[in-house]
Amino acid sequence: MSDPTVPPARLLTAFNTVLYLDAAKGELRHGPHNSSPANVLLVAAERSSGGAWKGQLTCQVGDVLKPMIRLPDQTMTLSDSNGVDPAALPSVFELVPLERGLLALRSDALFLSAIPDGRVLLRAAVCSTWELFIASESWCTEGVTVHGSNWRSAEAHFDKGRIQSFIVHPTLRAKANAHPKGKKVLVYGYTKWSHGRVYYDLARRLHSYGYTIDIIDWQETHTSYIAQLLPYYDFYLTALDGVRTLLDRYSIPYEQIIAISHHEFDMRMLIECKGIEVFDKFAGYGVVSEYLYSASVMRGISRIPKVVPLGIDYQSFFSALPEQLTTVGYATSMSVTTYGVEWKRGALAEAATLQAGLAFKVAGSTASQISFHDMPEFYRSVDAVLSSSINESGPLSVMEGAAAGRLVIGTPVGHFPLKAYQGGGILAPIEDEKFKAFTASTLRYYKENTSAFVDKCHATREAARQFDWQYSLGDWIDLIDPPPQTRTHAMIGGQFPAPRDLEAAHTDDLKSNRDQPTVSSTPLPIHVINLDRSVSRWNLYKQRNRHLLRNTLRFSAFDGTSLDRAALIKEGIIGEDCTYLPGSLGCALSHITLWKKAVENNHAITVFEDDVYSSPDFIARSQEILSRAPAGWDIIKWAFNFDPLFVWLELGFSKAKLEFYSRRPQSVESLIDYSRSSRSLTRISHSFGLMSYSITPNGARLLLENCLPIKKRTIPFPGTGVVIDDTGIDCAMCAVYSSMQAFVCMPPLVFSDDEQQSIREEADRTSGSMVS
Template sequence: MTSEFSHAKFFTSFGTIAYVDPATGALRHGPGGQVPDNLVLLLPPDPASRYCRVRYTADVAKPSEDFGFGRLGLKPLLDKNSTAAPLELIRLERGLFCLKLGNAFLSAYPGGDFGLAETCSNWELYLTSEDLGPDRFPAADYRSQSYASRDIQQYIVHPAVRVQTGVKPRKARLLAFGYPAWSHGRVYYDLSKHLYENGYILDILNWRQNHAQHFDALQSYYDCFITALDGVSVLVDTYKVPYERIIAVSHHEFDIRMLIEKKGIEVFEKFSNYAVVSDYVYCASLMAGVSRVPMVASLGVDYETFYSPIAERLDAVGYASSMATTTYGVEWKRGVLAQSAATAAGLPFKVAGSTAKQTSFHDMPEFYRSVGAIVTSSISESGPLPVLEGAAAGRLVIGTPVGHFPQKANQGGGIIAPIQADKFVSFTTATLTFYKENPSAYVEKCQSIQEAARNFDWKFSIQDWVDLIERRRL
């Protein structure tokens, strides 16, 4: 092998490091610092090549040895024969990759052994100390029978594991402090995928858990933190993160008010950067007296993930938010209004969980396929995802003129309903009834909504987030 190949340590999804057992010559994995650090992947210099051998250094006094692989049943065997098969490296998403030997995937068993598996799932996921961005390896479309795609998407790279790899992306290393489920989870997941393709690493740290034991290491590794305004106080007070290292993002007008009450209005001037997720919240921030003008970091939708064939008729109404949420004495979700309209139109009403009893955001595409319309009834929102996702799924989208929905509806992404409760119910009932009784008009409307939703894809909004990161105060 030539020096053109770059050397990369590789880590399992458990955070363990791959090594060769000096006594047996077997490929194994174990905790870093407790097992020999004697094995690297040899990454090819040619982006068109995806095949890697491994290099074993038993002793500094001895020359290193390069190996390919053979197999004995479901067990991979190191083979230093120059004709031995290399491993095929397949880049997945967010820095995760898998390794194939022929038609089988290299699998890291929990006990420390390696095996081979027919399907790529959690045990077949790896991370490396080298950046595997798009300039090094093209991403693979892994939505096929050999990949447990939902398991791959659902796997969260723990920031402490990323720190162990020491990987240095082309651009910044970002840590999102937030909730990895429900709508925030969807946003952070999509951002982590798309920002990785733009040269960044974005991982998420669950703000409902205690991370004191490894937070110093996280602060040293990540360049800055991204959090909704709800997370600012914990980052600053509990983990002692300076305001100047925080990119604060408002997801709702209420979180602006809450942060002002906790930290004072002057706190917004201290952030590394400050953004809101829609023009609606931009105005709310200024009207709340925040003098720092926020950037607008728009939300998008993964169009291909949510795309679905158009239903032939309207036979059920979906609701993809909490039925009721009261803040400062105001009940602002008003799901009962959407339910009343569906009932009056003679249609079943389906709810996709709630904040207390959540449906995984990875399961939401199936939810949209099970209904013919999506209705939102809030009196305040910022960048509601259901209107984007429902539109991408080709469903009839009806909602109140709040958040980014007026813009999306104006672009063809849905129908705006009146904000007043009684007028909302009567209008939505009439609209649902019309499309229920006129299948051809329903199909035509859904087709136009879905076509408009192509322009809501993340590829049209990710630059807002790149600008937010690049324009932060250093």
């Protein structure tokens, strides 16, 4: 039953121990890496519907891998051991990918547990710390989940708090010796509060792009094992405050350090300690806001920093709107003084709140901190959030409070002027008395005008969608793993990198580290979505696309009028508030199922809807374009809606909104004329229509992770003033394209058939409302 094409994996536990079979007791146990035989391997069995694997635990006996089976006492032993029923089948585990490379193994609704006393038992109904494993092979954490929905939505079976709070120790990662596709980065930093939140989010998000990000606490000493880590990690990322320790105590080379500035003071400290020329020696140098970019230049640092904006996990903080203003929150230190300047001024925020007749609530303190994982609950306990600092990198709290739909007021420091301009809050004067007067007056207004308060909170929450990590993660990827054209850093007054040509700008590689999806000389299979009852449409497709029939596979589309919404909610496909009408829901489920197929088979596919006709040389031209597509492409749209809709492009040097006019009638004959035209790929931010596209397993995985569950929401197009309702799966995809390697082919290779009526639109129109 095992898959011989996938290498077996060793498993390490959260206790930094390895699984092994105790020969004397004949049972599965775990023990220290250096004194245990490590004779147990996980072998792949088959892939599940969501792309995750199933596998078996085996013990290596000589050259043979013998499968293991669960006994009635919850222990695991060899299936051919004495006393085991010969007819009993070996235990098969569902591999549940969690986050940051963590893995759980489940069989018969129970999780495998590494008990602190050394036993390994299949008995836990809930996955917590004892049920966490790290595998030596990356295939173990591939896929969405076993059932196609995110594990976070199955709260009854997963202790989300403990899983998220578990820090993967770097020695554990190094012992697993996994070799991801991307770079391996060890963060040396503060593991709590805002810094901890940023590092946690980066580790979780970047893992899905093939990177490994781990952290060690700079408040602890790591001398005893730091040398073991040097051969494993590619880079060491730290705030400027941590550079001196990495260099002097741990002897980390300059060329392996990626240094991040979070405020002006850390620049001054490092310059005083190591000299201004130190910035030229780092592997990478970044700042978290444009404000700090300016500060770096004005301090005379010749190296141009990379702006790596902070982001938030929008869904984690999204909350119901407050109904009235009664409590004001403050989510940072009440007072911090550096170089004689008090730049954290919590007393000002408290004074303004009390002056407005409101309650003031602080989220812990430097001495008594709450976990950053508990911050969403803090924001839900208040109605407004204040920031009163003189100097900040962010602050992060204004973005988190905005995502929670709270009234946000802050001083014009760090990135907040930009966030406020984007609708994420209200700017207050920075001078003490002016801040108090303005903030107290603003709080009083919204306290007394409930309707205006709720409207403002709603607008703030919607604006905060563009603060999600998906819009800034690409900059962090470029800092950690810059494209080849920018690996030699630019110097002010020195030689800047040569500008890339327009074609390269169109196809700028967001994830330059990822392998090019395999595109062989054999064309990708074309899956044509067609309803069983739409025989005439299928016949017309075959008539108009005879040149594609050899590569065409008919996919039986889902009929939205007969879908069981309750079952889809249970599976995590849709939320209870999903407003998709029947035709749109059936269309969405058809595309989603094909995405799962791409993930499950680990192979790129092409998807057509049945009301299209394609260029006569589609096979040859699409193959040629795919062969020169940027490494790591996720999705390429061969067709798109352009009448009367627009396409929003990412040109590298600028973004653009492309408007079409004087559209000519399209036909099979007209496509012959276009076949002589040269085609190019242009990166998109937003585009409608799913008539024809090719998608890789990674692209499908990103869409599954970010589009599901389908629920009632609005989707902003950052920087455009456009906000749309999510009424169809192509709308949901518009929220994800910016964080993908998504392209359109210009001119299109495929056109929609205007002579045929859309069955999706017809089903939506005739139903009039959602089906239950």
